Amino acid sequence: MTMISLGDLAQSFMLRRHNATTRQEITRLAEEVATGRTADVAARLSGAFSYLADIERNLGTLQGYRTSASEAGTFAAGMQAALGRVQEIGSNLSTRLIESTSSGIAIVTAAAARDAVDSLDRIVSALNTQIGGRSLFAGNATASAPLVSAETLRAEMRAATAGQTTADGVQSALDAWFDDVSAGFQSLAYTGSSSGLAPFHLGPDETVDLDLTAASPAIRTILKQVGLATIAADETIALSSGARADLMRRSAEGVFAVQSDLNGLRADLGYAEARIEDSKVRQEAEASSLEIARNTLLGVDPFDVATRLTDAQQRLESLYAVTARLSRLTLSDFLR
DSSP states (O other), X not given: OOOOOOOHXXXXXXXXXXXXXXXHHHHHHHHHHXXXXXXXXXXXXXXXXHHHHHHHXXXXXXXXXXXXXXXXXXXXXXXXXXXXXXXXHHHXXXXXXHHHHHHOOHHHHHHHHHHHHHHHHHHHHHHXXXXXXXXXXXTTOTTSOSBOOHHHHHHHHHHHTTTOOSHHHHHHHHHHHHHOSSSTHHHHTBOXXXXXXXXXXXXXXXXXXXXXXXXXXXXXXXXXXXXXXXXXXXXXXXXXXXXXXXXXXXXXXXXXXXXXXXXXXHHHHHHHHHHHHHHHHHXXXXXXXXXXXXXXXXXXXXXXXXXXXXHHHHHHHHHHHHHHHHHTOOHHHHHO
């Protein structure tokens, strides 16, 4: 009978090789249990990576659109909140100005004048809102605030109406200052970009525009109308009490009239927000579909992998036991 035996060195190498192979198998199976995907992609796909590569490319592109949509949603929500504050401030001021002009009581008129100054401060603050270090109403110049400070704006309006002694004169001078496209408000108060914010991409052929700036007509109008009341409240300007009351009345009417334009801006923003949310839902659904397709290609049966992992662990333990017994084997034990 032919017998084949292994020398001690060969036997040691054999045990080490089995040990390394089994441990590698355990590592691979443990990774598959943890991730739910095969650790040997090449073997699973038989070297045909084109379909998987297409899925990965689509997921990467989709992630870019998801990031853009998320940023667009943040910007739109910030703009909506800021315009809401501007509209609320204007509405409250309009009511107080109407009450003050109707009452004719000096103390009520003085309080409304102070409210006008405070309202301009808060409107400018709302329009200078930043999210993530980027200005909302500065167009493409998102690194800078779109408006100068409220104090500077009041100083510029005082300079523009200097020498006017009637309500009509102040109104005409302020209209010209705000409507001048090359000077006035556009160059002295608005510090943003003349071009709106670049469109946000929501998909391969879908974009959303959030190009509203602090120089947009409706916003310039409410700044001008509130500015009329601050001119009326400025005691350094030589105006009669009648002219001041007339300016406050005109301011109240102008602020009230511009509310519909602000409603239109907010409605447009609401439509943009709805489109952004629709794109987010569509992107989530597409991402889920691609993830399912990838899992179909690379997924493993958790029960089967767990069973094979347990078997590999048992084989490794048996191998350790055999190795330990052989290491303690003596000549007398072998001859028994």
